[in-house]
Amino acid sequence: MDSTRLEPAGPESTGLESTGLVVKGLRKSYGGRTVVDGVSFALPRGGSLGIVGESGCGKTTTARMLVGLERPDGGTVHLDGADRSARPRARAERLARARGIQLVFQDPYLSLDPRIPVGACVEEVLRLHFALDPAARRHRVADLLDQVGLGEREAAALPRALSGGQRQRVAIARALAAEPKVLILDEAVAALDVSIQAQILDLLGAIRRESGVAFLFVSHDLAVVRHLTDEVAVLRGGRVVETGPTVRVLGEPQHPYTRLLLDSVPRRGWDPGRIAEGRRALARAESP
């Protein structure tokens, strides 16, 4: 592939791919261990991209770099043409970046402040990003909570009074409050019971249809990814090993690791012995 065209540093690139999220050659090491090794992908406006892989593949580190929780060692991140790679210079720029991409974490028990009623937690985001008068702000909080299926009673509650599913709804409402262009969902349904997980997946589908926000869906669960994304990138050892339309990648996987992941999904008539074999074959093929 023509790598000089893929990773240009000049301003001419911003004109070519000015819409959506464009990530090129993202790299991060911790103490000599490279956890993200040249990850590139593009997420068009209103699109839905799945980042799948197992623990240690670099998917969470990638997500954290996109929102600015980690600083990349190399590579670029552009959102609608604006460069997010360099350190933000002032508060206004930090706020603008935070508005662009919001993150929903896996564990709704850890991601909310236990001392703040959830309505106030959503209101805080509005106060940071929008110049609304108190009445308009309260109205907007009620709208946002209503959008995720929560009412006044829940708004006044502390996080501990809510169930796991309700807390994750709050986390989604808080993320949407900033009116982001991209919503990153990092294993956002993994900790939920299956009947609740389906409710949240349904809610996310409706939000995407109505608001046009783009999803970056970070997950180890291929079945969930199949139902929620248009495109998928498979990560292994910090690199993208396969990418393409979700239907194609899951229907006709090209890379042996993607095939192994697919075979590993438990189902009736499943043969775990064959998966163990596939895994050893892959390890043999990868060893020099």
Next chain:
Amino acid sequence: MAPPLLEIDRLTVRLPAGRAARPILDGVSLSVAPGETVGLVGESGSGKSVACRSILGLLPQGARTEGEVRVRGADVLTRDRAALRRLRSRQVAMVFQDPRAAVNPLHRIGDFLTEGLRAAGTPAERATARATELLEAVGIQDPRAALRRHPHEFSGGMLQRVVIAAALAGEPELLIADEPTTALDVTTQAEVIAVLTRLQAERGTGLLFVTHDLELAAAVCDRIHVMYAGRIVETRATDDLFAHPRHPYTAGLLACTPRIDPHAPPPRPVPGRPLSLAEAPPGCAFAPRCAFAEPRCSAEPPELRPHGDGLAACLRADEGILP
């Protein structure tokens, strides 16, 4: 006829007054035969972990019980400490969800594997030889060196194999696996399940497999019990359960599980949320979430009755409400 390996017989477990409005287990019955794999499926709070821990005589503090848990015909709940110790070291072993929480991080794997054998009177040399054999059986490379290592030197999947090896050390007749792969990656999960089911088949061990994952239960189990709010709501052979569920909760669980096959419909949520311990409705616990509920469902608790080749606890199970 010899008594079955495990029989849980109308087990009810109540927490001390004020901690729960309803029993955490309510008239639960199930059995496991030698060599059989039985699934216990439910969401968090359904009572599946309480049920499987009761088999080892592990009950929440201050809990009161009714009914019996029999292993080879003898009740577990009335045993004294010495008898319970014999049960746990010889007859029944358990594999928990998080292998890191199941082993002492300061001790070597060898000590962890041999302590049960040593406590049961096996000489040190024989215990070590046995531990090496067991590590080999679960697919740990260079088992002799592994015995000298500490838990932190193993990955989660490898450590869960060590825990399985330890569970099999006493040659138990019954193995209880409580979400044994939930903390593991999918490809690792497949390997651990492969080890578990192969050893179980070779040794004729009965396996009670507890999980929240219906697809995983289907992949592993011959028969599945579905639990909701402390009760078993449906019991059926796996294929039959998937093809013809009779309880609306089972059907709801099947419909809301995302599937990987290309033609599977999108997951359909079950409305509402599971019953908390503070709620004690007079009728069917699932009625408030059930699309087929009638007024009588909220008034009259349904008994677990034969429907088809299995059991279902639904007043309308015979009315053909489910396709």
